[in-house]
Amino acid sequence: MGVPYPIESLVGQINGRPVYAEEFLFPLEDRILRIVAESPLPDAIRSVDALVVQRFRxxxxxELIIAEAESKLDSQQQQGVLAWLKSVQEDTIADRGGTRDTASASIEEEFGVSFDEFMVQRRSIALASDLLRKRVQPRAIVSWRDIEQAYRRNYATFNPPPTLRIGRIRFSTKREVEKVEQAKALIAGGADFAAVCAAMEIPDDGAWLDLELPSDGIAGTTLTKAVKSRLEGLETGELSEPWVQTAFISWFAVTGIEKQPGRSIYDPSVQFGLEGELSNMRMVQEQDRYLSTLKDRWVSGDIDEMRRRLLTIARLRYFLK
Incomplete structure (x- = not known):
């Protein structure tokens, strides 16, 4: 026999409306059951907890936004909302079969709610959107100075450094003696890096490393000192002095420097992109700040305690069978 759980447990009130665990969890049930069935127990508990916390927030x-929006309506505005809602009802009926019965059946099949519940949702969405537009959007304005600062912070993104391409020819001084001598002869005859690679059929034409080229040049790269000292001052394709190690001999060359086009702050797409990112970020910040001012006015009880109750009931219901 399974562990009993409270089906209609009251977890708190928001805007004078009781919040019941069953009412809250029912829309999430299919997803929760899928998580429980497909995941190991510890992962499933974490995922379900995260889902409940996110949806509760x-x-x-x-609810806070809707409560505040409704409280701001005077009698004239309420009449305007009713007139708008009547127009929405008429349009919805016309778009969904022409009669209230056909529209109700269509809405219930698509959204799982009644016609009246659907209209209440439309009203709530409209009121909430209007309130946020009036109270939050004006605080999320982005100035030119904000855009300049964001551009400077992301300068490297809009103006990426050049890419330094380095080639290497390397042979074993013990196993490839003939190739070492052949390479030395070609180099003595004036062959550059590409010519040696072609004559000796070096794989990938000797391609070795691609690095970001910093403002101070090769000296600022992460290459070893031995390689840096041999590359500095070389023209593209010019072979370095050999680097003789215990078991290998190597020659290096700068095979190319690829410069990527930068994007100016005066590029409209850059400005619009930065403005959009900053505006969205500010909207989230200002909305969170605004919502925090509404909690004391419209929430009866401790939100953290309500969240804990929901999590406890969800665990009892879906994990303790």
């Missing part, structure tokens, strides 16, 4: 935020 969204639910609380939505």
């Amino acid at each position: 969204e639910f609380v935020d939505s």
Whole structure:
């Protein structure tokens, strides 16, 4: 026999509306059951907890905004909302079969709610959107100075450094003696890096490393001192002095420097992109700040305690069978 759990457990009130665990968890049930069936127990518990916490926050935020929006309506505005809602009802019926019965059946099949519940949702969404537009959006304005600062912070993204391409020819001084002598002869005859690679059929034409070229040149790269000292001052394709190690001999060359086009702050796409990112970030910050001012006014009880109750009930219901 399974462990009993409270089906209609009251977890708190928001905007005078009781919040019941069953009502809250029901829309999430299919997803929760899938998580429980497909994941190991510890992972499933973490995933379900995260889902409940995320949806609870969204639910609380939505209720707070709707409560505040409704409280701001005077009688004239209420009449305007009713007139707008009547127009929405008429359009919805016209778009979904022409009668209220056909529209109701279509809405219930698509959204799982009644016609009246659907209209209430549309009203709530419209009121919430209007409130956020009036109270939050003006605080999320982005100035030219903000865009300049964001551009400077992301300068390297818009103006990436050149790419330094380095080639290497390397042979074993013990196993490839003939190749070492052949390479030395070609180099003595004036062959450059590409010519030696072609004559000796070096794989990938000797391609070795691609590095970002910093403002101070090769000296600022992460190459070893031995390689840096041999590359500095060389023209593209010019072979370095050999680097003789215990078992190998190597020659290096700069095979190319690829410069990527930068993007100016005066590029409209850069400005619009930065403005959009900053505006979205500010909207989130200002909305969170605004919502925090509404919690004391519209929430009866401790939100953290409500969240804990929901998590406890979800665990009892879906994990203790």
